[in-house]
Amino acid sequence: MQIGMVGLGRMGGNMAERLRRGGHEVVGYDRDPAISDVTSLKDLVERLQAPRAIWVMVPAGKPTQATVDELGQLLSEGDTVVDGGNSHYVDDQKHAAELAQKGIRFVDCGVSGGVWGLENGYALMCGGDRDDVERLMPIFQTLKPEGEDGFVHAGDVGAGHFAKMVHNGIEYGMMQAFAEGWELLEASDVVKDVRGSFKSWRTGTVIRSWLLDLMVRAMDDDEHLDQLRGYAQDSGEGRWTVQAAVDHAVPLPVITAALYARFASRQDDSPAMKVVAALRNQFGGHAITSTEGSTGKGADSPGADVTPPRESDR
Structure with a gap:
């Protein structure tokens, strides 16, 4: 299948490479001419055959809005825009409505996999019309991990990014739990091998997970994490998760506390x-x-x- 990819950074570039390895024709555009196949979005659109599919992989907010606005002027009825960045689900609904006035289709897709996605595949959470999602299934099947899981058509437009938002909120809570457990073990007088304790949990325990594997990997490089400062940014999706919880009157004490812990980490003094x-x-x-x-x-x-x-x- 032919597809355009806008944004060839760490995620977009690796996704484009995985698609090429899977036999798809990818035309990529990036502001960096050294990695771009075309010189502009206009050139990208002209290189693709109708009905076109263009995957947008740029930062959420103004960069995504500007890209969608420009594509809305360049694309034709029947073409499809996929937003695979970390956009807010309410923005998806706005973009879909704007493009629909010109007959342009829209699918939102939350993507998880990070720097490991090229080899292992990307977990995909999509929202949009069933026919639009079905048309893009060859792309989704190539990007997702092998096996039955790793892809969901979660619902209407916005559902994909809503699911990804909640996924990231859960991730906040899990990371905070590992962090607090690590700190308590490090503070203990009786536990002499903190790294070994975490490593022992990787098999046979109820908390075994990829995050636990990555925690052990981090301690392999720096056993007591002495080379790091306890300063953690937040991507924004944790905030959106907490705000959605307020909007729906759903209590999220663990995820909310994990978000606030990140705020506290960025204060030299409280x-x-x-x-x-x-x-x-x-x-x-x-x-x-x-x-x-x-x-x-x-x-x-x-x-x-x-x-x-x-x-x-x-």
Whole structure:
């Protein structure tokens, strides 16, 4: 099958290569002329035979919107745009409605697989009209891992990215659980082989998983993770998952806590804990630590000009 690929970065480039290995004709466009097959989106469209299929693999938000807008001006009735990036599902519905006015079809596809997808395949979660998805099945079958699983037509437009969003939210929670378990093991006086403990869990336990395999791999390279700083960004999908939970009144305590833990990791000092320290000092006379690192007097220390709190206020 012939397909255009817009965005040839780490994911898009490897996906294009996997498709070529599977016998498909891929015409790729990227802003970097060194890796692009054509010089513009217009050239890309002209290289493809109608009805065209173009897979968009660019960052979510404005880059995706700009690409969809331009393709909407270049494509013809019956052509199909696939958004395989990490777009918000509500944006999919907007893009589908805009393109539908010109008779252009739209499919959203959440993609998971990262840098390992070229060899192992990509898990695909699609949303859109059944006929549009069926037309693209040769592409999906080549990109997905071998075997029965790894692909789902999750529902209407937006369903693919909604499923991928929840997948990433679950991933946040799982990673946070591994992280907290690792920290507790490292803090223990009795456990001498933390890496070995994690490695032993890879077989026969209920928490064996690819994430656990990757955790062991990371410790193989840096046993105590001494070379890393505890600073973690978030891709945005964790935030969307929590917001969707609010919109649907669904409690997500684990995923929400994992997202907030990432926020905390990016603070050199916690503004909120300054308030907690100040209040503990005020009502309980507890010692405080200054910005210079010295420990100050509590509110009930000698010389403190404050009425000692009652026991019921502590």
